[in-house]
Amino acid sequence: MDRCDSGRRWNRRRGRWAAVCTGLALALGVGQGAAGAVGDPAPPPPRGRILDFPLAAIGGLVRPDAPPPGADDWNCRPTRAHPRPVVLLHGTWANAYDDWGLMSPYLKQLGYCVFAAEYGGAPGNPVKATAHVPDSARQIAEYVDRVLKATGAHQVDLVGHSQGGGLTPRWYLRFDGGTDAAHPERNKVHSLIGLAPSNHGTTGSGLGTLTTKLGLDKPVSLVLGEAYEDQLVGSEVNTTLDRDGDTRPGVDYTVIATKYDEVVTPYSHQFLTAGPGATVKNITIQDICREDASEHLSIAYDSNAAQLVRNALDPAHAAPVRCGVALPVLGG
Incomplete structure (x- = not known):
């Protein structure tokens, strides 16, 4: 979704905008990486723009129940090249529209059937994913079943941000029918790809540690939602989920983390350890770009992260990431 696009005028000014964005990045100590495609031409890069995230956040307030561009075509049928639909799972205090304005149209452009779930919040409320994690996981289970039925696919791939890439889909995989440990070939989920996922709890840059020590987790959760307490280090949800290991047989896991994460802290808590029959790839994005x-x-x-998601969805055709400008809050 090109919110900064101004039609034909944008095309004429693309070079000038690129120079402006690069200059801004250099002024903030951010440059472009040198990784480039070799061999066969790589798929088109995602069309990220500076200011995409702030503009999407405004759009999510206005259209809290609308799917992002490219998502929720219930007549879409998977192809031989992309046999599994992609289900996008937004993060805490977000919604599908404001979280997936880049990823959804990009994956649709690549030929995937893309669906964006809403969970953990009332219709009309732009602030979702605040409910108790097991309750949200059941909503995800219902949504995945709907996608499988509509598309005729055997499995889906999950791509999630924050809570949507971490403990909530993992709860669904373990406790709500997403996988069958005895018969992994019956799994409903082939892969889980998490962007900054809240896998092993967060200190919230110290805020979560403070509320826990003061005994305020439950009062704060009355205001911010039960998902707040559920995602703290040592929560009952985290303890229950981690008791028997991080992964489920037959699922491929990818974690894409940033060392500058200020919400899921320390960022190493996002990483997973592979158990029997599962694969895990832990990526710190600064190691790539x-x-x-x-x-x-x-x-x-972050268009760099989007390319890593593309590679995780289709590792047989993975391409080098063409590193571009990616700024705090503003995206790119």
Whole structure:
């Protein structure tokens, strides 16, 4: 979704905008990486723009129940090249429209059937994913079943941000029918790709640690939602979920983290350890694009991260990431 696009005038000014954005990045200590495609031409890069995330946040307030561009075509049928639909799961205090304005149209452009779930919040409320994690996981289970029925697919791939890439889909995989440990070939989910996922709890840059020590987790959760307490280090949800390991047989897991994450802290808590029959790839985005400055919010609007998602969805055709400008909060 090109909110900064001004039609034909934008095309004439693209070079000038690119120079402006690069200059802004350099002024903030952010440059472009040197990774480039080799061999066969790589798929088109996502069309990220500076300011995508702030503009999407405004759109999410106005259209809290609308799907992002490219998502929720219930007549879409998977192709041989892309046999599994992609289900996008937004993060806490967000909604599908404001979280997936970059990823949804990009994956649709690549030929995927894309669906964007809403969970953990009332219709009309732009602030979702605040409910108790097991309740949200059941909503995700119902949504995935609907996608499978509509598309005729055997499995889906899950791509999630924050809570949507971490403990809530993992709860669904373990406790709500997303996987069958005895018969992994019956799993409803092939892969889980998390952008800054809240896998092993967060200190919230110290805020969560403070409310826990003061015994305020439950009062704060009355205001911010039960998902607040559920995602703290040592919560009952985290303890229950981690008791038997991080993964489920037959599922491929990818974690895409940023060392500048200010919400899920420390960022190493996002990483997973593979158990029997599962694969895990833990990625710190700065190891791929050294000067990428995205943090927890803007990673969903980071075109470098989007290319890593593309590679995780189709590893047989993975391409080198063409590193571009990615700024805190603003995206790119």
